[in-house]
Amino acid sequence: MTSSPVKAQAAGTDGRAAMKQFTRALGAAIVILVVWRVTTVGLAEGYPASFWISQALNGLVLGGVYALVALGYTLVYGILFMINFAHGEVMMIGGITGFFALQFAQARGWMEGPWPVVVVALLLIMFIGMAASVLIGVTLERLAYRPLRQAPRLVPLISAIGASLFLQYSVLLIFGVSPHSYRKPALISGGLRLGDVFIPYTGAIIFVISILLMLALYFIIQRTKLGRAMRAVAEDRSTASLMGVDVNAVIVVTFMLGSALAGAAGVMLGFHNTVVKFNSGFIPGLKAFTAAVLGGIGNIPGAMFGALILGLIEAIGPSALGIPTEYKDVIAFTLLVLILIFRPTGLFGEVLSEKRA
Amino acid sequence: MPLESATRAVRTGLIAFAFLSYLILIGIPGRIGGPALPVLALIAALFFWLILRRESIGQFRQVSGVGQDSSEGKPGWEIGPQAGANGSRVRELLPSRFGTPLVLKGLVSGVTTGLLVAIVSGIFATAMGNGVAIQPVLDKIVPLNIAALIGVSPGQIAQSDVSFIRFLVQVLLFAGAGILAALVAAAGRNEPAQNALTGRLSAHLSGPTIRSGGRFAGIALPFVLLVYIAWLGLPGVTAFGTNEGTVRLLLTLIATGSGLFALRLCRPGREKLVVAVLLGLGVVTMPFILDQFQNSVMGLVFIFVMMGLGLNIVVGYAGLLDLGYVAFFAIGAYTYAFLSAPFSSPYISSLLILLGISPESPLLGYWMALPVAMLTAAVGGVLLGIPVLRLRGDYLAIVTLGFGEIIRLFMLNLGELTNGPRGILEISQPALFGLTPVDVTFGLLSSQGWIFLLALVSSALVAFIANRLNGSRLGRAWFAMQEDEDVAEATGVHLVRTKLLAFAIGATFAGMAGQLYAARQINIFPENFSLFVSIDALALIIVGGIGSPAGIVLGALALKGLPEVLRGVDEYRIVTFAALLVIMMIVRPDGILPSPRRRIQLADPEEAVGDSDQETGEALADGDGGKEEDQ
Numbered sequence: 001m002t003s004s005p006v007k008a009q010a011a012g013t014d015g016r017a018a019m020k021q022f023t024r025a026l027g028a029a030i031v032i033l034v035v036w037r038v039t040t041v042g043l044a045e046g047y048p049a050s051f052w053i054s055q056a057l058n059g060l061v062l063g064g065v066y067a068l069v070a071l072g073y074t075l076v077y078g079i080l081f082m083i084n085f086a087h088g089e090v091m092m093i094g095g096i097t098g099f100f101a102l103q104f105a106q107a108r109g110w111m112e113g114p115w116p117v118v119v120v121a122l123l124l125i126m127f128i129g130m131a132a133s134v135l136i137g138v139t140l141e142r143l144a145y146r147p148l149r150q151a152p153r154l155v156p157l158i159s160a161i162g163a164s165l166f167l168q169y170s171v172l173l174i175f176g177v178s179p180h181s182y183r184k185p186a187l188i189s190g191g192l193r194l195g196d197v198f199i200p201y202t203g204a205i206i207f208v209i210s211i212l213l214m215l216a217l218y219f220i221i222q223r224t225k226l227g228r229a230m231r232a233v234a235e236d237r238s239t240a241s242l243m244g245v246d247v248n249a250v251i252v253v254t255f256m257l258g259s260a261l262a263g264a265a266g267v268m269l270g271f272h273n274t275v276v277k278f279n280s281g282f283i284p285g286l287k288a289f290t291a292a293v294l295g296g297i298g299n300i301p302g303a304m305f306g307a308l309i310l311g312l313i314e315a316i317g318p319s320a321l322g323i324p325t326e327y328k329d330v331i332a333f334t335l336l337v338l339i340l341i342f343r344p345t346g347l348f349g350e351v352l353s354e355k356r357a
Numbered sequence: 358m359p360l361e362s363a364t365r366a367v368r369t370g371l372i373a374f375a376f377l378s379y380l381i382l383i384g385i386p387g388r389i390g391g392p393a394l395p396v397l398a399l400i401a402a403l404f405f406w407l408i409l410r411r412e413s414i415g416q417f418r419q420v421s422g423v424g425q426d427s428s429e430g431k432p433g434w435e436i437g438p439q440a441g442a443n444g445s446r447v448r449e450l451l452p453s454r455f456g457t458p459l460v461l462k463g464l465v466s467g468v469t470t471g472l473l474v475a476i477v478s479g480i481f482a483t484a485m486g487n488g489v490a491i492q493p494v495l496d497k498i499v500p501l502n503i504a505a506l507i508g509v510s511p512g513q514i515a516q517s518d519v520s521f522i523r524f525l526v527q528v529l530l531f532a533g534a535g536i537l538a539a540l541v542a543a544a545g546r547n548e549p550a551q552n553a554l555t556g557r558l559s560a561h562l563s564g565p566t567i568r569s570g571g572r573f574a575g576i577a578l579p580f581v582l583l584v585y586i587a588w589l590g591l592p593g594v595t596a597f598g599t600n601e602g603t604v605r606l607l608l609t610l611i612a613t614g615s616g617l618f619a620l621r622l623c624r625p626g627r628e629k630l631v632v633a634v635l636l637g638l639g640v641v642t643m644p645f646i647l648d649q650f651q652n653s654v655m656g657l658v659f660i661f662v663m664m665g666l667g668l669n670i671v672v673g674y675a676g677l678l679d680l681g682y683v684a685f686f687a688i689g690a691y692t693y694a695f696l697s698a699p700f701s702s703p704y705i706s707s708l709l710i711l712l713g714i715s716p717e718s719p720l721l722g723y724w725m726a727l728p729v730a731m732l733t734a735a736v737g738g739v740l741l742g743i744p745v746l747r748l749r750g751d752y753l754a755i756v757t758l759g760f761g762e763i764i765r766l767f768m769l770n771l772g773e774l775t776n777g778p779r780g781i782l783e784i785s786q787p788a789l790f791g792l793t794p795v796d797v798t799f800g801l802l803s804s805q806g807w808i809f810l811l812a813l814v815s816s817a818l819v820a821f822i823a824n825r826l827n828g829s830r831l832g833r834a835w836f837a838m839q840e841d842e843d844v845a846e847a848t849g850v851h852l853v854r855t856k857l858l859a860f861a862i863g864a865t866f867a868g869m870a871g872q873l874y875a876a877r878q879i880n881i882f883p884e885n886f887s888l889f890v891s892i893d894a895l896a897l898i899i900v901g902g903i904g905s906p907a908g909i910v911l912g913a914l915a916l917k918g919l920p921e922v923l924r925g926v927d928e929y930r931i932v933t934f935a936a937l938l939v940i941m942m943i944v945r946p947d948g949i950l951p952s953p954r955r956r957i958q959l960a961d962p963e964e965a966v967g968d969s970d971q972e973t974g975e976a977l978a979d980g981d982g983g984k985e986e987d988q
Contacts, residue, residue: 022743083755100489107488143375147943154678155942157754158899161680161892162938169932173382174499175491286762289755326770333759340756341744 027342034321041322050196055315061203061272063311064210068265069288070295070303071217072137072258078234078298079254082153085160086140087262088285089167093136094263095276096171098129099180111185118187126209130263136167137259138252146248164282172278179275188271206268213264214304217257221300230254234298283329287314290336296346306347310335366462370469370535373404377474379936383929387501394508394527397474398534405466405538409459459539467535471528478506479524486517576619576632582612583639587646603922606651609643610658610918616640617907640813644806652805654921656877659812660870661917664894665901665909666819667866672895673904674832675859676839678754680891681761684741685734685864687768687886689871692730694781694881696721702781704773723787727872734868735861742860746853761891768883780882784875787811808877815873819866820906826862835859889931893917896938 069091076084084090102125105111110121144163148156184202191200221227232240233250241247269284270276287310295306314332318325339346377397380386386393481503485491491499500511507514507523586608616636623629644652664686671679695705709715721729745756768775775781786804802810826832834855837845846852875881893916901912916934 026744100484100491103489104484104487144939144943151942154754157678158895159939159942161895162935162942165892165931165935166939169935170382173384173929173932286755286759290759293752293755324770327766330763330766333763336759337744337756340748340752344747344752 023341030338037321043320044322047319048196051319052316054197054199055319056312057197057199057203059312059315060308061207061311062315063291063308064207065265065269065272066284066288066291066311067304067307068210068213068261068268069284070291070307071214071300072262073289073292074295074297074300074303075230075254075258077292078300079230079237079251080145080149082145082156083160083289084140084145084258085157085285086144086164086167087137087258088281088283088288089164089171090133090137090140090259090281091262091266091269091285091288092171092276092278092281093167094129094133094259094266095270095280096175096180096266097132097263098125098267098270099182099276101125101128102182106183106185115187118185122185122188126264126267129267130260133259133263133266134256137255137262141252141255146251168278168282175278177278179277179280181275182270184271184274202268202271206272209264209268213261217261218300220257226250226253287329287332290332290339293336294339294346296348299346299348302346302348309347362462363465366465367469369405369408369462370466371473373401373466373470374473376404377401377470378477379932381502381506382932384502386505390505391508393505394530397506398530401467401470401531402534402538405463405535406542408466409463409539409542459543460536461539463535463537463539463542464532465535467532467538468528470535471531474506474531475524475527478503478527482507482514482519483517485514486519572622575615575622579612579616579619579636580639582608582615583642586612587642590646590648602648602650605647606654606918607922609647609651609655610914610922613640613643613655614911614914617911620907637817641810644810644813645801647806647809649803649805652803652809653877654918656805656809656812656873658913658918659809659816660874660877661894661897661913662816662910663812663819663866663870663873664890665898665913666816666823666906667863667870668894669898669904669906669909670823670826670835670866671859671863673898674827674839675835675856677856677859679757679860679863680754680888680895681741681757681759681764682863682867682894683886683888683890684761684764685737685867686871686874686890687764688734688737688864689730689868690875690881690886691768691775691781691871692733692868693723693726693872693875694784696726696729697723697785698781698783702772702774702776722785723872723876727869730872731865731868734864734871737868738860738862738864739857741864742857746856758888758891761888765883765886765888768886775883778883780880782880784879784881786879787876805877808873811876812873815869819869823866824906831855831858896934899938900941 069087072087072090073084076082076087102111105121105125110117113121140163144159145156148159188201188205191198192204193199219227221230229240229245229250230253232243232245233247237247240250265284266276266281269280273280288307291307291310292303293306294310295302295304297303310332313335314328317331318328321331377400380397380400386397389396481491481499485500485503500514504511504514506527507519508526509519509523513519586605589605589608616639620629620633620636623632643655647655664682667685668679668682671677671682695702741757741760745753748756769778771777787807834845834850837848837850838852838855842852845855874885878885897912897916898909899912900916901910902908
């Protein structure tokens with residue numbers, strides 16, 4: 001620590017160059033390791049093609065759900081440059097509310113009715129979940145984030161962690177520790193068999209609904225006046241406000257949109273995993289964040305594709321690498337770390353990266 | 358009624374509801390039973406009164422963060438010129454809003470709260486009346502709560518036998534509370550006289566005699582408490598009847614905390630030195646006079662003090678938000694476990710047999726294992742540090758969080774190495790020259806007391822090292838790096854080395870803490886090392902005051918010690934504490950006992966700009982996204 005400033009500067013640049021070399025070498029090593037592992041272990045197991053296809057389809061379904069949650073992260077990050085750490089919990093609230101709506105519908109016997117009734121009831125359940133999520137998301141913005149909008153960056157993050165814990169443990173106190181299990185109505189509990197590949201109806205429905213919701217969001221953002229306002233605020237908040245955009249309203253709408261998507265994802269994840277509990281939003285939330293980073297945070301199509309890619313990797317990864325499926329969370333986190341090391345702007349680039357560089 | 362006061366009244370109602378829903382959440386109505394609703398209404402009335410009184414005096418204006426437009430400036434209670442952000446100061450100081458009678462305001466607030474309570478209990482009651490089981494297994498607390506709120510029995514709710522009148526009564530009750538509060542506030546409107554009284558009183562209180570007396574009392578308090586605790590420990594002495602152990606624990610926590618304040622009250626120089634030495638002696642006697650339970654709690658508190666001090670180096674000094682700090686804690690604990698447990702895991706045992714060592718006997722004692730655990734943790738710190746060198750603040754937080762989870766998942770799933778969820782059992786206890794202190798002191802020092810003593814000594818050592826580091830060249834480099842990495846680098850701070858040293862030193866302390874924790878627990882399992890350890894450690898330094906060692910001790914006492922006193926309400930700990938975290942960030946982001954030198958440790962350079970230039974607040978708000986590390 002006694003080197004002169006000039007020397008230290010030189011050392012700093014040397015250090016950076018060395019770091020670059022080091023990360024490159026590390027990257028090459030990881031690629032070789034993965035390829036070696038896949039070819040020697042994963043493919044050597046000799047699973048049939050149908051196994052890979054059904055795993056991939058599973059991955060796409062999960063990816064669709066992650067995409068809906070990831071969009072919430074990306075939307076908020078694009079506008080406020082903050083990570084809404086509690087977004088996973090917003091999703092979980094949607095799932096829990098959806099569960100109770102489902103229970104209500106089942107108690108009323110709507111789930112055994114003719115198929116139009118069931119479809120309407122299911123849609124209603126999803127809307128109720130979305131509404132609950134929107135309520136929580138907007139409250140969160142109002143109470144935990146808005147007062148901190150000018151605070152240093154880490155202060156809202158800590159507040160968000162607090163909010164995330166608060167939501168989780170409030171749900172724990174109200175609804176208990178044990179998981180609530182979704183009972184699928186008979187209409188959607190079966191599946192489609194194509195040769196050796198089995199596609200559950202719920203999976204197909206989830207994927208279709210996710211895509212529809214994503215298209216709707218894309219339409220809102222690209223084609224409506226509101227979307228234009230959102231893009232303007234994301235680009236430059238102060239200029240947008242000078243142009244007559246109500247920045248606060250746009251931020252609230254952003255939270256509403258993100259939370260609505262998360263609520264839908266929560267309900268659908270409930271049907272897919274069949275259980276929800278107080279902490280069932282946490283890991284999917286982290287994974288959706290990973291997906292958002294994978295696609296380049298702030299980049300809306302990036303989040304969608306990033307999520308689908310993450311879903312695929314998570315579904316295929318363990319079998320391809322020949323490791324137990326308990327490690328699928330490890331794969332997701334490792335992927336997050338690797339992306340941030342090698343390509344911090346994500347696969348498709350941060351939309352706003354040049355502005356903030 | 359002008360729109361502005363109407364929205365403010367509604368806002369008051371909303372905040373009151375938020376507080377009430379917290380009380381409902383932690384099950385207060387269910388415990389009170391029948392009179393729950395009037396009690397809640399009274400609490401709401403108290404809250405309304407506080408707000409309305411303030412409005413009627415008109416001296417303070419709430420610029421608190423909750424429900425304020427961001428253009429109005431910094432959160433917090435502000436007086437005087439600052440308050441006139443969107444109105445003249447004169448108007449603020451007028452005795453009241455002449456336009457709106459207080460009663461109307463109170464009514465609006467009350468009706469808002471009442472409606473919300475009615476809606477929430479109505480939704481729950483409808484759901485339960487329609488066969489929805491809120492809690493699958495323990496379907497007890499929620500129905501009791503809701504029933505108490507509505508004023509019926511849980512059975513009636515289950516049969517959906519609740520008349521609409523009940524909800525109307527709720528609304529009316531809260532509306533009444535609002536009116537009551539307004540009437541009381543209006544009655545006390547002749548404030549000047551009272552103000553003069555309290556003003557004189559406070560002037561008197563701050564007079565030189567009283568002040569020095571208070572100072573003396575403050576310094577003496579911890580010693581008095583300590584003597585009382587020791588006296589309580591004598592056989593045959595009881596305090597307040599039955600629950601003596603908890604009372605003593607609470608007193609111990611207060612004594613330790615008040616010791617910190619006593620130090621602050623001292624004049625610098627000889628007085629401070631003498632008091633510090635006496636306090637040190639007093640604290641060291643604690644392990645000898647407390648019993649096993651109290652010692653184990655205090656041991657945990659001081660293990661977390663070590664964690665907090667270590668994390669403080671990473672977060673407080675170097676400004677790197679690390680949410681995966683538990684990883685190093687776990688590494689320290691598992692390293693010691695491998696080295697000292699008779700049978701740690703199949704893999705380790707076979708390795709030992711391969712090396713010709715009997716796996717039955719511990720490999721290394723506590724003291725020999727200490728450098729190993731510290732070194733392993735430090736290596737872990739560097740290994741984590743290298744990949745995240747380039748990451749910015751919030752990305753760093755998420756990646757470190759991911760690392761923490763990865764370590765836990767490995768511990769859980771690498772059964773061959775770590776024994777998986779079955780954990781590692783019978784970790785040996787620290788000895789002193791081959792003797793156990795319990796034997797040496799003839800049982801005066803319990804085994805947990807010995808751990809507490811070790812934790813005390815270690816955390817004092819860690820605090821000393823951290824303090825020296827803070828003042829050193831390295832500490833200044835950390836501070837510079839935290840302020841602005843680019844400028845720091847330009848002025849000759851070697852960023853890579855400085856960051857890695859922060860991670861390594863922080864990890865070393867966590868490793869020490871982890872080793873002691875393993876010794877304290879005797880058996881360790883992967884679930885001891887969940888994300889919550891990281892969050893607890895982070896929270897205690899934030900609550901206590903980031904960058905300030907005394908604040909960290911205080912934070913640990915409050916967050917790890919108090920929940921043990923409040924046993925039984927432990928399940929509400931996380932909820933309470935999470936809410937506090939949010940409120941703390943809004944109201945007082947620099948902690949209870951902030952470090953004098955670094956007012957805001959988490960600050961970005963933009964903070965200074967935002968402070969000096971309130972008018973352009975909104976325009977500057979995107980400045981927080983402006984500064985990034987170059988990628």
